[in-house]
Structure formats: structure tokens, C-alpha cells
Amino acid sequence: MTFSVRVPGSCGELVQGWLGGEPFLVTCPVERYTTVRVSDKIAGLHGLGRKSLRALELVLELLGEESFPWGMELASELPHGKGMASSSADIAAVAAAAALAFGRALTPQEILSLAVRIEPTDGVFFPGVVRMNQVTGTILEAYPSMPRFWIAVFDTGGTVDTVALHRSRRAPVDGACIEAVERPWSELFSLLHQGAAAVARAATQSALWQDGVLPKPQFLPFVDAAKRAGALGVCAAHSGTVLGALFPPEQSDAAVTAAVTRLRADVPELVFLCRTRLRPGGIDIL
Known part of the structure; x- marks a missing residue:
């Protein structure tokens, strides 16, 4: 078994602010990516940071699995700490790939619900462009x-x-x-x-x-x-x-x-x- 999952990063946000005491952002996904490869031909976890490792733990918990028996590699074109949704892309790609390895396709909302347990999250993995609360994981409007x-x-x-x-x-x-x-x-x-x-x-x-x-x-x-x-x-x-x-x-x-x-x-x-x-x-x- 070998497959890869790719999630786009962003160039910041199209719009972001606070409305009615709650934060929101409008996603700005771009053609720069985090890619996660899962394979039974490699061993161990490679390139995963603290947040993406936590994402893997949460997926295993969700699926009732004790360990991840395949190899996983993460590679990213997105610099960290710049506002290009690098952590959100890492978390989403790892979560999606880990679940798929067990035969389960997580929905974007399921991934978002996991991701906001780790940090405020950019919904670049939702189809189209969305306005969302990046802290609670609530989707407020879609721009397809x-x-x-x-x-x-x-x-x-x-x-x-x-x-x-x-x-x-x-x-x-x-x-x-x-x-x-x-x-x-x-x-x-x-x-x-x-x-x-x-x-x-x-x-x-x-x-x-x-x-x-x-x-x-x-x-x-x-x-x-x-x-x-x-x-x-x-x-x-x-x-x-x-x-x-x-x-x-x-x-x-x-x-x-x-x-x-x-x-x-x-x-x-x-x-x-x-x-x-x-x-x-x-x-x-x-």
C-alpha cells in the first residue's frame, strides 16, 4: 500500500476579523502544499512536527486504533510562522492520510473538529473558499x-x-x-x-x-x-x-x-x- 494526500496552504486570508465578539477568517488557499505519503514500504514517521503528531494521535483515538502500523512521510512547501497555513495543512494532511490508511475517509468537518483541538485552524482543506470561526471550527459561509x-x-x-x-x-x-x-x-x-x-x-x-x-x-x-x-x-x-x-x-x-x-x-x-x-x-x- 502506497498513497499520498496533499493539502494546500494559503497566502494569509482574504478577510479576517471579529464579528459579534467571535473571530472569523475567509480562506485563501493557494497552489503550495503539504504532502503526506503513507506506505508499507517505509518504516516510522518522518517529517512530522509536534502538531501533526498530535493529529495522528487524535485520529487513532477517533478510530479506536492503538498504533499506526505503516510508514508516513511529510513534506511541505510552506514556511512555518509566516501565515501560510503550514500547520493547518500539516494537520489536515496527516489526519486525512492516517484515516485513509485504515479505510476511513474523514470529512472536512471531522478534520476541522480534530484540528481546532490542537490550535486555531485555517480551513484550507474545505472545498472552495469558506468563511469560518477558526477557534470553534464553525463554517459560517461558503464561496464555491x-x-x-x-x-x-x-x-x-x-x-x-x-x-x-x-x-x-x-x-x-x-x-x-x-x-x-x-x-x-x-x-x-x-x-x-x-x-x-x-x-x-x-x-x-x-x-x-x-x-x-x-x-x-x-x-x-x-x-x-x-x-x-x-x-x-x-x-x-x-x-x-x-x-x-x-x-x-x-x-x-x-x-x-x-x-x-x-x-x-x-x-x-x-x-x-x-x-x-x-x-x-x-x-x-x-
């Missing part, structure tokens, strides 16, 4: 046909501990929650149904609001440079360090290459990580 933007991903530097950040955001500041400011989220949610330009406006506005909570070096220069290069807007890791320039889905490969080259020259202080596309979330069985 999101534009497949070209995305140029840049790193502003450093790393962010997602669990610690969520904990600090709930701490009182001058008697109020640090996230207590209400935003007109319904307007942004409406934009997410209105095509590429409108989605990019929503993502940009959310990133602008978030920069007041978790400032990023060179954020405003990046927004301006992205627009000069032809981007429709930007997205951000609201709990991480990456920024993404959202280029039109219909743009040619050559045009995107030229635009990214110009953008890189205009923001030399930032580290270019990759050019990718927004894709529907999900779990790929290879």
Missing part, C-alpha cells in the same frame, strides 16, 4: 466559485506564533478587548460574491484594517507598488508575516511575470517567496 487570482507572495520578515497571538488578542486593553472595534463586515462579505475586482477590494480593506492591529514593515508602500504593477489589490496574513499582490486571473503568464518583476524592484526590502494562484481548497488524494 472564487476568482483564481495570480498571487505574488512576499515576506515582511520574522515569524508569528498563531496560538500566542490569538491569546493576546483576547486580553483586555483599557478595559476592552483588543479586537472590540466593529467593522462594516457585511459590506466586505457582499463584495466576495461580486467578481475579481470586488474580492480584491475586500481583501485590501481587510488588510488595511488589520495593519492597525499587527503592523507589517513596508505595508503601505507594498499596497501602492502592487497597484502600480497592475494588481487589483492585496491580501495579507492577518496572523502572520506574508503579503500577496492579487493579479487578474485572466492575465497571461508573461504579463504576470513582468508585473512581478516590476513589483520586486519596487519593494526590495521585502523577500519574494513565490508566484502562485488562488485555488479551491480541498484534500487531494494522489
Whole structure:
């Protein structure tokens, strides 16, 4: 027996914030992956970190199994601590692969219910794009046909501990929650149904609001440079360090290459990580 499971990471989130005292995010899955291989031709567990090992334990507990009798290898294209859903992709890929080895296909909701027992989780493994509560694992809305933007991903530097950040955001500041400011989220949610330009406006506005909570070096220069290069807007890791320039889905490969080259020259202080596309979330069985 040999098979692989692949789960996409993200370029931050399209929108993220707090509404009615509860956190939410809108997923931004991209064509960068965590891949988990299961085989009876290898022995032991390779590449699994603390969180993915915990995911394996939870699956064994769910299925009533005492041990995992096959070999498992995890490989990821996603840097950790940057806001690219690396831990969420690792956890989901391990959970899905472990259950499949025993002949059980877990649903995305079952995986999410396991994942939020480990940490706040990005639902990149749900089909399409979703708005969700990343702490409780509640799916709030689905966007099945999101534009497949070209995305140029840049790193502003450093790393962010997602669990610690969520904990600090709930701490009182001058008697109020640090996230207590209400935003007109319904307007942004409406934009997410209105095509590429409108989605990019929503993502940009959310990133602008978030920069007041978790400032990023060179954020405003990046927004301006992205627009000069032809981007429709930007997205951000609201709990991480990456920024993404959202280029039109219909743009040619050559045009995107030229635009990214110009953008890189205009923001030399930032580290270019990759050019990718927004894709529907999900779990790929290879």
C-alpha cells in the first residue's frame, strides 16, 4: 500500500476579523502544499512536527486504533510562522492520510473538529473558499466559485506564533478587548460574491484594517507598488508575516511575470517567496 494526500496552504486570508465578539477568517488557499505519503514500504514517521503528531494521535483515538502500523512521510512547501497555513495543512494532511490508511475517509468537518483541538485552524482543506470561526471550527459561509487570482507572495520578515497571538488578542486593553472595534463586515462579505475586482477590494480593506492591529514593515508602500504593477489589490496574513499582490486571473503568464518583476524592484526590502494562484481548497488524494 502506497498513497499520498496533499493539502494546500494559503497566502494569509482574504478577510479576517471579529464579528459579534467571535473571530472569523475567509480562506485563501493557494497552489503550495503539504504532502503526506503513507506506505508499507517505509518504516516510522518522518517529517512530522509536534502538531501533526498530535493529529495522528487524535485520529487513532477517533478510530479506536492503538498504533499506526505503516510508514508516513511529510513534506511541505510552506514556511512555518509566516501565515501560510503550514500547520493547518500539516494537520489536515496527516489526519486525512492516517484515516485513509485504515479505510476511513474523514470529512472536512471531522478534520476541522480534530484540528481546532490542537490550535486555531485555517480551513484550507474545505472545498472552495469558506468563511469560518477558526477557534470553534464553525463554517459560517461558503464561496464555491472564487476568482483564481495570480498571487505574488512576499515576506515582511520574522515569524508569528498563531496560538500566542490569538491569546493576546483576547486580553483586555483599557478595559476592552483588543479586537472590540466593529467593522462594516457585511459590506466586505457582499463584495466576495461580486467578481475579481470586488474580492480584491475586500481583501485590501481587510488588510488595511488589520495593519492597525499587527503592523507589517513596508505595508503601505507594498499596497501602492502592487497597484502600480497592475494588481487589483492585496491580501495579507492577518496572523502572520506574508503579503500577496492579487493579479487578474485572466492575465497571461508573461504579463504576470513582468508585473512581478516590476513589483520586486519596487519593494526590495521585502523577500519574494513565490508566484502562485488562488485555488479551491480541498484534500487531494494522489
